[in-house]
Amino acid sequence: MKPSGDAKPAYIAVATRRFAMDGFYGTSLSHLAKDSGVSKQALLHFFKTKEALYEATLTALAERMMQDLIACHHAEPAQWLSDYFMILCQNACADPTDLRLVMHALLDSDHNARKWPLKPYLDKLLVIIAHTNGGHKMSTAKRINWLLQMNGMINYHIISHTAMLGMYGEQVLADTFNALRSSISAQARLLE
Amino acid sequence: MKPSGDAKPAYIAVATRRFAMDGFYGTSLSHLAKDSGVSKQALLHFFKTKEALYEATLTALAERMMQDLIACHHAEPAQWLSDYFMILCQNACADPTDLRLVMHALLDSDHNARKWPLKPYLDKLLVIIAHTNGGHKMSTAKRINWLLQMNGMINYHIISHTAMLGMYGEQVLADTFNALRSSISAQARLLE
DNA sequence: ATGCTAACTTACCAATCGGTAAGTGGTCAA
DNA sequence: TTGACCACTTACCGATTGGTAAGTTAGCAT
Numbered sequence: 001m002k003p004s005g006d007a008k009p010a011y012i013a014v015a016t017r018r019f020a021m022d023g024f025y026g027t028s029l030s031h032l033a034k035d036s037g038v039s040k041q042a043l044l045h046f047f048k049t050k051e052a053l054y055e056a057t058l059t060a061l062a063e064r065m066m067q068d069l070i071a072c073h074h075a076e077p078a079q080w081l082s083d084y085f086m087i088l089c090q091n092a093c094a095d096p097t098d099l100r101l102v103m104h105a106l107l108d109s110d111h112n113a114r115k116w117p118l119k120p121y122l123d124k125l126l127v128i129i130a131h132t133n134g135g136h137k138m139s140t141a142k143r144i145n146w147l148l149q150m151n152g153m154i155n156y157h158i159i160s161h162t163a164m165l166g167m168y169g170e171q172v173l174a175d176t177f178n179a180l181r182s183s184i185s186a187q188a189r190l191l192e
Numbered sequence: 193m194k195p196s197g198d199a200k201p202a203y204i205a206v207a208t209r210r211f212a213m214d215g216f217y218g219t220s221l222s223h224l225a226k227d228s229g230v231s232k233q234a235l236l237h238f239f240k241t242k243e244a245l246y247e248a249t250l251t252a253l254a255e256r257m258m259q260d261l262i263a264c265h266h267a268e269p270a271q272w273l274s275d276y277f278m279i280l281c282q283n284a285c286a287d288p289t290d291l292r293l294v295m296h297a298l299l300d301s302d303h304n305a306r307k308w309p310l311k312p313y314l315d316k317l318l319v320i321i322a323h324t325n326g327g328h329k330m331s332t333a334k335r336i337n338w339l340l341q342m343n344g345m346i347n348y349h350i351i352s353h354t355a356m357l358g359m360y361g362e363q364v365l366a367d368t369f370n371a372l373r374s375s376i377s378a379q380a381r382l383l384e
Numbered sequence: 385a386t387g388c389t390a391a392c393t394t395a396c397c398a399a400t401c402g403g404t405a406a407g408t409g410g411t412c413a414a
Numbered sequence: 415t416t417g418a419c420c421a422c423t424t425a426c427c428g429a430t431t432g433g434t435a436a437g438t439t440a441g442c443a444t
Binding site for chain 2: 401
C-alpha cells in the first residue's frame with residue numbers, strides 16, 4: 001500500500017464515536033476494528049496501544065473544539081462567546097458525540113494522570129472571557145466558575161437527554177431545549 | 193451461616209464506590225469481590241448477574257438521594273431547595289462518589305433501556321419547585337430546565353475537579369468552589 | 385531487478401471476563 | 415437427629431480482552 005497516513009483519521013473518527021458511546025472500558029479493539037472494516041492489528045500498527053488510540057482521539061477532539069471556537073470569531077468578545085456556546089449547543093443536540101466524549105474523559109481523568117488535551121481550548125476561552133466588559137474585573141476563579149457553569153449546563157442537558165426523554169416525553173423535552181437556549185443567553189449576558 | 197441479608201448492603205456499598213470510580217464496564221466482579229473480601233460467587237449468590245448488582249446499586253443511590261432531600265425539609269419551598277443543593281454541593285465536594293455514579297449512569301442510559309430509578313427523586317424535586325413563588329408560574333419544561341441547570345452546574349463542577357486541579361492548581365480551585373456556592377444561591381433565588 | 389518500507393493479515397498468546405456446577409459448613413425448626 | 419436452608423467456596427467453563435510474532439502484499443526509489 002501507499003506509505004501515507006490517510007487511514008489514521010478514519011480510524012480516529014470511528015474510535016471517537018465508539019469511545020463517546022461506551023467509554024474507554026466499554027470499547028474493545030475488536031469492536032473498533034470491525035467498525036473500521038480492518039483487522040484489530042491494523043489499528044495496533046498505527047496506535048501502539050488502545051490507550052494511545054484513546055489519547056489520539058482526545059487530541060483530535062481538542063483540535064476540533066478549538067477550531068469551532070475560532071470559526072465563529074467576533075470582534076465583541078461577549079458576542080463571540082454567546083454565539084459560540086449557542087452553536088455548540090445546537091451542534092451537540094444534533095450530534096452529542098463530542099460532548100459525550102468530553103464527559104467520559106472527565107470521569108476517567110481520576111486514575112490515569114494523563115495530560116489533559118483540552119487545556120489550550122479552555123485557556124483560549126478564559127482569555128476571551130477576560131476581554132469582556134463583565135469578565136475583565138472578575139478573578140480567575142470566577143471566570144473558571146462562569147465557564148464551568150456554562151459547560152456544565154449544556155453538557156448535562158445533552159447527556160441527560162436520553163434519560164429525560166424516557167421520563168418526560170418528547171414534547172416537554174423539546175421545550176426544555178428552548179429553555180436551555182435562553183439560559184445560555186442569560187449566562188452570556190452576565191459578561192456584557 | 194445465618195439466614196440474614198446483612199452482607200448485601202455492604203456489597204452494595206463496595207460496588208457503589210467502584211462503579212462510581214470506573215463505571216459499569218470498568219468494574220469487574222473479581223475486583224468487587226476482592227474489595228469485599230469474599231469470592232466472586234458470593235456476589236453472584238445475592239445478585240444473579242453483574243447487571244443486577246449494578247441496578248441494586250443505582251436503586252440504593254436513588255433512595256439515599258431521596259432521603260437526603262427529605263432530611264432537610266423546610267416549610268418555605270424555595271429555602272428547602274436552596275438548603276438542599278447547598279448541602280448536596282458540600283457533601284459532593286467531600287465525597288464525589290454519588291454524583292460520579294449519577295453521571296456514569298446517565299452516560300450509560302443510552303443503549304440499555306433500563307428503567308431510571310432516580311425518577312421519583314426528580315419528580316419530588318419538581319413538585320417542590322412547583323410550590324415556590326417563582327416556580328408555580330413556570331411551565332414543566334422550564335422547571336425541568338431549572339433543575340437540569342442546577343444539577344448540571346454542581347455535577348460538572350464535581351467531576352471536573354480532578355482535571356481542573358491538575359490544570360489550574362489548588363488555590364484557584366478552592367476559590368472556584370466558593371464561586372459555585374454563590375452561583376447555587378443565585379440559581380435558587382430565581383424561584384423566590 | 386532489487387531492496388526498503390508502509391500497510392496491512394493470519395495465527396497465536398496469557399490473562400481476565402461474566403457465569404455455571406457442585407459442593408461445604410453452619411443454623412435452626414421439627 | 416434429621417433435614418431443609420442459607421451463605422458461602424473451589425473448580426471450572428467458553429468467550430473475549432489487549433497485545434506479540436511472523437508473515438504478506440504493494441508502491442517506490444535506486
